[in-house]
Every structure is written in structure tokens, then in C-alpha cells.
Amino acid sequence: MQSLSEIDTTSKRASKAAGFSWGIAEEIGKAIRSLELFGLPGVINLNLYLKKIKEKHPKKVNKIEKENKNKELCPIYSGVAILDQCKEIEILKTIKLYNVNYPLLILPFASKASEILGKKILIEFNKSSYLINFNKSILSKNTEKQIDVLANEISIEFLENKNLFSDQEWKELYKMSEETFVEESASLKEKGAGAGLTDND
Amino acid sequence: MIKPNIKFRDPNEVMKLSRLGSFHQSKLSFLRSFIREFKDWNYKKNSFSLDKNGYGTAVYSFNKNEKNYSLVCFAQHISPNERSDRVIATKWDAAFVLHDGVPTKEDIKRLKDNVPKQEVGRVSYKELTLSRANKSVRAFDHVVQSLSAGKQPDKKLLNKVGYLYRTTAVYGSGKFGLADRFRIKDRKEIYGPFRLEMMLVYLVRQFTFDQVNHIAKSKNPSKGVELDPKIARNLGIGNSTGLGMAPFIVNHPTLLHNWIYSREKALKEIRSIEKVNIRDLNIFKDCLKKSKVSINSWLTDSKYQNNKINSLKSDLVEFDKYLEKEASTKKKYFWNEMYIWSEKNLEEECLEYIVSMMMEPYDSIIDPLINNMSSEEDEYFTIPTYKKVSDLKKILENNYKAIIKIDFNKKDSNHNFWFISKNKEEPRVANRYEEHGAELEQPLAIARDIKKLYEKVNKVSQKITIAEFLLNNDDVRHVVRRAFIVDQFPYSEIQDNTISASLVPIDMLRLKLSFFGAVKFDPRSDKWLRINMYQGAPLPHEMKNSNDTWVYNTFN
Numbered sequence: 187m188q189s190l191s192e193i194d195t196t197s198k199r200a201s202k203a204a205g206f207s208w209g210i211a212e213e214i215g216k217a218i219r220s221l222e223l224f225g226l227p228g229v230i231n232l233n234l235y236l237k238k239i240k241e242k243h244p245k246k247v248n249k250i251e252k253e254n255k256n257k258e259l260c261p262i263y264s265g266v267a268i269l270d271q272c273k274e275i276e277i278l279k280t281i282k283l284y285n286v287n288y289p290l291l292i293l294p295f296a297s298k299a300s301e302i303l304g305k306k307i308l309i310e311f312n313k314s315s316y317l318i319n320f321n322k323s324i325l326s327k328n329t330e331k332q333i334d335v336l337a338n339e340i341s342i343e344f345l346e347n348k349n350l351f352s353d354q355e356w357k358e359l360y361k362m363s364e365e366t367f368v369e370e371s372a373s374l375k376e377k378g379a380g381a382g383l384t385d386n387d
Numbered sequence: 388m389i390k391p392n393i394k395f396r397d398p399n400e401v402m403k404l405s406r407l408g409s410f411h412q413s414k415l416s417f418l419r420s421f422i423r424e425f426k427d428w429n430y431k432k433n434s435f436s437l438d439k440n441g442y443g444t445a446v447y448s449f450n451k452n453e454k455n456y457s458l459v460c461f462a463q464h465i466s467p468n469e470r471s472d473r474v475i476a477t478k479w480d481a482a483f484v485l486h487d488g489v490p491t492k493e494d495i496k497r498l499k500d501n502v503p504k505q506e507v508g509r510v511s512y513k514e515l516t517l518s519r520a521n522k523s524v525r526a527f528d529h530v531v532q533s534l535s536a537g538k539q540p541d542k543k544l545l546n547k548v549g550y551l552y553r554t555t556a557v558y559g560s561g562k563f564g565l566a567d568r569f570r571i572k573d574r575k576e577i578y579g580p581f582r583l584e585m586m587l588v589y590l591v592r593q594f595t596f597d598q599v600n601h602i603a604k605s606k607n608p609s610k611g612v613e614l615d616p617k618i619a620r621n622l623g624i625g626n627s628t629g630l631g632m633a634p635f636i637v638n639h640p641t642l643l644h645n646w647i648y649s650r651e652k653a654l655k656e657i658r659s660i661e662k663v664n665i666r667d668l669n670i671f672k673d674c675l676k677k678s679k680v681s682i683n684s685w686l687t688d689s690k691y692q693n694n695k696i697n698s699l700k701s702d703l704v705e706f707d708k709y710l711e712k713e714a715s716t717k718k719k720y721f722w723n724e725m726y727i728w729s730e731k732n733l734e735e736e737c738l739e740y741i742v743s744m745m746m747e748p749y750d751s752i753i754d755p756l757i758n759n760m761s762s763e764e765d766e767y768f769t770i771p772t773y774k775k776v777s778d779l780k781k782i783l784e785n786n787y788k789a790i791i792k793i794d795f796n797k798k799d800s801n802h803n804f805w806f807i808s809k810n811k812e813e814p815r816v817a818n819r820y821e822e823h824g825a826e827l828e829q830p831l832a833i834a835r836d837i838k839k840l841y842e843k844v845n846k847v848s849q850k851i852t853i854a855e856f857l858l859n860n861d862d863v864r865h866v867v868r869r870a871f872i873v874d875q876f877p878y879s880e881i882q883d884n885t886i887s888a889s890l891v892p893i894d895m896l897r898l899k900l901s902f903f904g905a906v907k908f909d910p911r912s913d914k915w916l917r918i919n920m921y922q923g924a925p926l927p928h929e930m931k932n933s934n935d936t937w938v939y940n941t942f943n
Contacts, residue, residue, distance in 0.1 A: 187511070188564065189512070189564055189565060190567045191560055191561025191562070191568070192561055192563075192564070207861045207864055207865070208830040209862070209864020209865035209867065210861055210864060212768075212864075213864075216765070216768060246861070248858055249855075249858070267858070269772075270770070270772040270857055271772070271854045273773050302769065
């Protein structure tokens with residue numbers, strides 16, 4: 187099998203050959219490496235996309251807005267723009283991108299953004315969804331296809347940090363954890379810690 | 388005496404190529420830190436199945452506490468016209484792989500089918516480093532002949548060569564299917580950089596001794612003798628190194644910083660010692676004295692290197708006079724005084740030699756630095772795009788002072804281009820005005836691209852964010868990333884023009900090789916050189932009781 191280092195280097199060089207700048211190609215190398223590390227088909231999608239654009243290089247993406255419409259959007263330029271502008275676009279809560287080629291290629295850039303922002307990000311397109319967890323993992327749902335050539339609409343939602351459990355569930359668990367504590371007697375209160383019993387001196 | 392204000396040396400001086408190309412091995416070098424780390428591991432020759440000509444398979448290992456690293460060696464016959472020390476060769480006298488754990492029979496079979504093919508073979512995540520080597524035929528044949536006749540070889544001849552085998556590449560970190568660094572980086576015994584590459588080379592050295600003994604004994608079972616361990620100890624492993632190493636130091640800025648920073652931190656701490664004790668002064672003097680034996684036997688046909696060696700020799704005469712007259716443990720901050728004198732009176736070659744020597748007495752300063760010489764490079768990859776262009780401009784002006792003054796409209800400033808050759812996927816450098824291929828230039832012209840970035844930065848509003856700047860300037864994205872790295876890691880950037888007409892590429896090679904711990908730099912042109920590794924090192928059965936100053940034990 188290919189090592190992640192080989193995947194990184196070859197993806198970078200191939201992307202440069204397909205017309206991206208060295209700086210963007212470096213980002214692509216790391217992105218494909220991270221997709222493969224998460225068990226997602228990065229090499230397959232990049233290979234197909236680079237072949238598609240070899241003759242006609244895609245248009246660059248400018249400022250990311252709430253709604254991003256174009257005849258065709260490049261997943262690389264879109265991904266890099268999302269990464270670069272993540273602190274500004276986070277306040278939009280949800281953004282939409284239309285007509286994105288090989289949409290899977292956006293995921294690693296959003297994944298890095300999730301780490302920077304300290305927020306989970308939910309990405310949905312073509313009935314599939316991906317929950318991106320701080321660049322530590324990507325949980326996917328309904329992803330039978332390895333390749334999506336086009337997403338008519340991609341929704342990217344920056345999720346607020348909140349618990350996945352109820353207060354009641356937490357209370358129950360906490361109560362059980364208390365069973366590891368020792369009930370303090372008067373003697374233990376006096377001898378078991380360093381501070382005085384009063385703080386009035 | 389008032390405590391002197393000792394600062395880190397200025398990156399604008401230290402990171403010049405002429406200075407980096409004057410670095411020498413030191414106590415920080417990876418060969419030496421490998422032996423310090425592995426000296427209490429158990430060494431074993433697990434199997435040695437060679438025919439009478441020395442062809443076959445052998446396995447060596449280091450193990451400790453259930454951990455095991457195995458070197459698998461494959462030796463074969465090659466004809467003289469197939470023996471080349473260029474990286475473009477396709478066949479070698481021997482090929483080697485370091486396997487993680489104990490290889491099974493299936494592993495050995497798989498490796499036998501692939502390892503001798505090197506770049507066109509495939510190895511797996513169970514393998515860590517990969518290499519190959521050719522015999523130094525004149526030395527190897529002479530040793531076989533002598534030993535099989537019951538005699539020890541001619542030391543003079545061996546002194547000239549210094550090794551029996553020469554490697555031409557040592558690969559690691561995911562190349563050709565090898566294990567990625569992330570799989571092994573948390574193992575404490577390999578915290579120091581290139582430790583598994585150093586292990587491979589060390590065990591290869593032992594294989595060369597075992598092979599030569601085996602062939603001699605097979606040739607003449609009744610009379611054949613083994614190589615005297617004293618002679619063996621004085622032999623290392625040669626290495627031919629070309630331009631492949633040069634891009635490495637450009638492509639790994641935080642790693643480069645950590646190497647140089649460790650050296651600079653050691654120097655600063657040593658200069659800050661108020662009272663130099665007699666024991667430490669004597670260690671310094673003793674290492675310096677012994678090291679001169681090695682300098683006097685440093686042979687090369689290179690005019691460039693001979694000039695440097697002559698400058699080193701004559702400066703050392705002056706330094707000895709200074710030391711004789713001024714060295715005293717009664718003086719406060721003597722190391723600092725000695726360093727300041729050296730900086731004023733010695734050329735770069737000798738100054739950096741003295742810096743290396745100053746580290747010798749100080750295990751307590753050097754040892755903690757070793758584990759910080761690796762780098763988690765991915766942590767510094769992301770560009771802080773929320774910062775302003777004014778921040779970037781300040782970084783460029785502070786960290787690239789000399790570079791932003793270079794005029795790249797001059798032909799000589801823009802003379803070379805770096806490229807990857809199609810036939811062997813190796814880095815090369817060529818004259819852009821005479822050769823084709825400049826349109827496929829690699830992003831290694833950092834000085835030129837930084838200058839371009841600086842010009843662009845001066846043309847836009849200083850208030851916009853880096854994210855906004857990059858929307859229209861992604862052609863300089865790679866150097867924007869570097870600028871933010873150099874802001875945190877001041878020794879991460881070579882402060883010179885790597886495409887100028889006056890570039891001496893072997894300076895870049897020597898920098899890296901000095902950190903490996905190589906000696907006897909022997910440039911064969913401005914683009915490749917030969918070196919020696921582990922000359923004087925303890926043999927495996929001597930490691931446990933070895934002294935870290937083995938590098939000065941050579942008798943040639």
C-alpha cells in the first residue's frame with residue numbers, strides 16, 4: 187500500500203501539474219492525506235477531478251458568502267477559501283455552495299477549519315452527511331457512493347458546542363461517580379487538607 | 388566582573404550558506420546520540436546465511452523490553468560495470484532494510500523480492516528504513532586477500548579509504564511504502580531525528596566486517612584470520628551524497644530550526660558558564676587534541692574543500708597559541724571570552740569547529756536538547772489568515788533583511804532552477820538560461836519568491852487580512868506560509884539565494900551531514916560529495932561500555 191507521505195507528495199505534485207499554484211498544491215497534498223487517513227476516498231476523487239480540469243482550469247473563488255452560486259464551483263478553491271475565511275464565515279451559521287464538482291474534496295479543508303474554530307461542522311450534499319469533529323474524525327451517513335461528480339447544493343453548518351445528552355442523564359452519571367468519594371468525618375476535615383477551617387483571620 | 392549579556396547568534400549570520408557549509412559534527416550529531424540511546428540494548432546477529440563468495444541473506448537486531456528492530460541484509464553479485472555510486476544505479480552489492488520487530492520467513496521472502504530493487508520495489512508499513520551500498524572494491528578486495536592469507540590488511544591503504552562499503556541513499560519516512568512517521572514517532576527511543584536511519588547504517592557497518600571475514604575464511608579455511616577489531620573500529624561506512632539532500636532542508640523549515648536552535652542554545656548556555664572547572668577545560672583540550680589526527684588525515688582532491696581544510700589547520704595553530712596563553716579556570720566566563728576571540732580571529736570553518744568542541748564536556752546541556760531536535764511539522768502548516776498584511780510586512784522586514792535587498796532582475800541572481808528529474812525522481816539544479824525545464828521549477832527559490840511577496844505586500848492596503856490578500860495572490864501562498872513559520876522559528880530559513888550563480892550546493896549538503904555526524908567531507912564536484920560515518924565508533928559488542936568521544940578515537 188501507499189504510505190500517507192507518498193499520497194501527500196504525489197497529490198501535491200499532480201495538483202501543481204493540473205495548474206494549481208505551489209501553495210495551493212501543498213494544501214491539497216495535506217488534504218488528500220487527511221481524507222485517506224479518515225478512510226475516505228481522497229485519491230480517487232482527486233484523480234478524477236484533476237483529469238477533468240487539466241485542459242480548462244476552474245475559476246477561483248472569491249469571498250465566501252451565505253449563498254455561493256456559480257455555474258461550476260471548484261471544491262479545492264472553495265475548500266481553501268472556507269479554511270482561510272473560517273473565522274469570518276462562522277458567524278453566518280450555515281452557508282450554501284451550489285454546483286460543486288467532486289464535493290468530497292471540500293471535506294478536509296472544512297475539517298481543518300473545525301479544528302481552528304473549535305466547533306463541529308455538519309456538511310450535507312446528495313443525501314449524504316458528514317459530521318466533522320475538530321479534525322480528529324469524520325462521521326459519515328448514507329455514503330454508499332465513493333464518487334459524487336457534482337453536488338447541486340452543499341450545506342455547511344457550524345455547530346454550536348453543546349452536550350449530546352440531557353441534564354438528567356448527566357446528573358445520573360455524576361451521582362454514580364460520587365460513589366468513588368469518601369464521606370468526610372470531622373477528623374478527616376481537619377487533617378485531610380492543608381487549608382484552615384475558617385477564613386476569617 | 389559583570390555578567391556578560393550573551394545572546395543567541397543572529398540568524399542572519401548563522402543561516403548564511405557559507406556558515407552552514409562550515410558546520411562540523413558535534414555531540415548533538417545523530418550518529419552519536421544513536422549510540423548513546425542504544426548502548427544498553429541487546430545486539431544480536433540472528434542469522435548469517437552467505438555462500439563462499441559472500442552472497443546471501445543476514446539478519447541483525449537490537450532488542451530491549453520486548454521491542455525489536457531487525458536489519459535484513461541481501462548481498463549479491465554484480466559486475467564492475469553495474470557498480471555506480473550515483474543514485475540512478477539499479478543494482479548494488481548489497482541492499483538493506485530495517486524491519487520493525489522480528490521478520491517472519493514470509494517477511495524475508497517478500498523483502499528479498501523487493502529490497503534489492505530499491506526504488507522500483509515496494510516495502511510495507513512494517514519496514515522503517517531502506518538502503519543500499521556498494522563495496523569500495525580496492526579496500527574490500529585487499530582486506531579479503533590479506534585476511535585469507537592469514538595477514539592483517541595494510542592500514543595505510545585502509546586509512547586512505549576509511550570504509551569497506553559506501554551507501555548511496557538511506558530512505559525513511561514513508562518512501563516506497565515504508566512506515567509513515569506518525570506510526571512510530573511516539574516511541575521514546577527514536578525521539579531524536581533520523582535515529583532509525585542511523586541504526587541501519589550502524590548495523591550495515593557490522594555486516595561489512597562479518598562479510599569480509601566470512602569470505603576470507605571461506606577462501607582459505609585453514610589460514611584465514613578475522614579482521615583485527617582495532618582496524619575494524621577505525622573503519623566506518625562511506626556515503627555518496629548528491630543534491631537529494633538539499634531540498635530537504637528547505638522543505639522542512641521547523642525541523643531545520645530545531646537542529647540549529649539546539650546548537651545555538653547549547654553555545655549560549657556554555658558561554659554563560661561563569662566558572663569553568665578544570666575537568667571540563669581538560670575534556671575540551673583533550674578532544675581538540677585528538678580531533679587533529681582526523682583533520683590531518685582529511686584527504687580530498689577538491690580545491691574548494693582543501694582551501695577550507697588549510698584555513699582550519701592554520702587557524703587551529705593560532706587558536707592553540709591563544710589557548711596556551713589565555714586558558715584559565717580562574718577567569719570568569721572563560722568560554723565566552725574564548726568564543727569572542729574566536730569570532731574575531733578565526734574563519735568560519737574553524738569558528739564552527741571550536742563551537743562543536745565546546746559542547747564536548749557538557750552532557751547535562753546537550754542531552755536535554757536531543758529530544759527537541761525532531762518537529763511536528765503539520766502543527767505549523769496552517770497559515771494564520773486572520774492576521775493583517777501589516778503583520779506580514781513586519782515579519783518580512785525583520786526576518787529577511789538581506790533577501791529583500793537582492794535584485795532578481797540581475798541575471799546572476801536568477802541563474803539556477805531546481806527541478807525533479809523524470810527518470811529517477813531526484814532533485815537537480817541547472818542553469819535556467821542554458822537548459823530546458825525551468826517552467827517546471829520546484830518551489831525552492833525561496834529568496835526570489837519572498838522578494839516577490841514583499842513587493843506584492845507593499846502594493847496592497849496594510850489593513851486587509853491575509854485571507855483577503857491570498858484571494859488574489861495564491862502564487863505566493865507557499866512563501867506566506869514560510870514567513871509565518873520563520874516568525875516563530877528564526878533559524879528555519881536559509882538566509883541566502885539558492886538560485887544565484889554563486890550557489891555552492893554542497894554547502895546545503897554539508898549542513899545536513901554535519902548534523903548526521905559525518906566526517907571527512909570530500910566534495911567530488913560542487914554538487915556531490917563523499918563522507919564517512921561511524922569511523923572510530925565502538926563495535927556492537929563494545930557499545931555498552933563505550934565512551935561518547937569515540938569520534939576522536941580514530942588513528943588515521
